[in-house]
Amino acid sequence: MATFKFELVSPERLVLSTEVDQVDLPGVDGDFGVLANHSPFLTTLRAGVVTVRTGSDTTRIFIRGGFADVSPTGLTVLAEKAVPVADLKADQIAAEIRNAEEDVTDAKTPDARQRAEQKLAQLRDVADALRAA
Structure with a gap:
């Protein structure tokens, strides 16, 4: 290849x-x-x-x-x-998710809220994928 x-x-x-x-x-x-x-x-x-x-x-x-x-x-x-x-810790991902949840709560506009919600969903997907690995 x-x-x-x-x-x-x-x-x-x-x-x-x-x-x-x-x-x-x-x-x-x-x-x-x-x-x-x-x-x-x-x-x-x-x-x-x-x-x-x-x-x-x-x-x-x-x-x-x-x-x-x-x-x-x-x-x-x-x-x-x-x-x-291999270096990720569950608490690091949990902290990223908490930060993203705060971003959703603090969003001032519908667009900002949508971007924050997308990021939160992506991080939750990563957490799920890491648990499955």
Whole structure:
């Protein structure tokens, strides 16, 4: 299988920079996968799990939103926050959910409330997926 360059960057640090076979991402319009020679595009990401496949190895990383840029040179993800799933603690996800619940309560406009509710639903989905893993 052909490989391509993948970089995952958070505000704190470069999380991952490597050659990969495939990356599956949580897009705002639905999950999608990227393989070598994918058509270029730019999209927004929602909170969820990025799955990175290299040979027989699979790495899962929780992100809290961001952007994905697929280009002829590879894939770059700029994430608001990125934490390896193996490092996640149930209390961290619970704190993220509490923050999102507060955002729903504090929303001043219908649009802000809708965005906050979507984020809350996504985080609950992540919590459910982590419990199932």
